[in-house]
């Protein structure tokens with residue numbers, strides 16, 4: 001089993017969306033994975049996902065049930081095999097906080113969607129509604145790329 005943590009700043013918009021999308025697609029691909037999300041900041045601890053993220057995701061058939069914002073904690077660097085940052089600020093903050101032997105676990109999520117012309121999932125929090133659909137487009141593409149890579153590993157069953 002592989003454990004994957006999606007990370008953004010607030011853990012109420014982008015990484016909960018990534019968690020919901022990836023959970024559904026991993027299930028459809030018959031992959032048994034531990035999937036969670038967290039934020040580098042703790043302002044929204046305990047909050048459910050942003051209603052705009054939730055509405056956009058649910059319109060595409062994703063479930064956010066049970067999600068509650070939490071901050072990245074030190075233990076995450078040992079528990080998770082892959083820690084996927086939504087943008088370069090998240091990447092930098094994670095790398096600054098992690099033990100040196102865990103640095104290789106931390107990557108930009110959009111590395112798994114090399115055909116996209118962008119490398120970051122932009123923060124939709126202060127923008128318009130269409131920002132949340134754009135997040136979904138990017139997250140769906142990277143989720144498929146990551147799932148294909150996991151499926152291609154001999155140990156994935």
Ligand code: 4NP
Nearest residue numbers: 008009010011012013014125
């Ligand atoms: P997220 O979006 O990182 O995609 O969850 C944000 C949510 C809240 C804040 C920033 C980004 N905030 O500053 O409260």
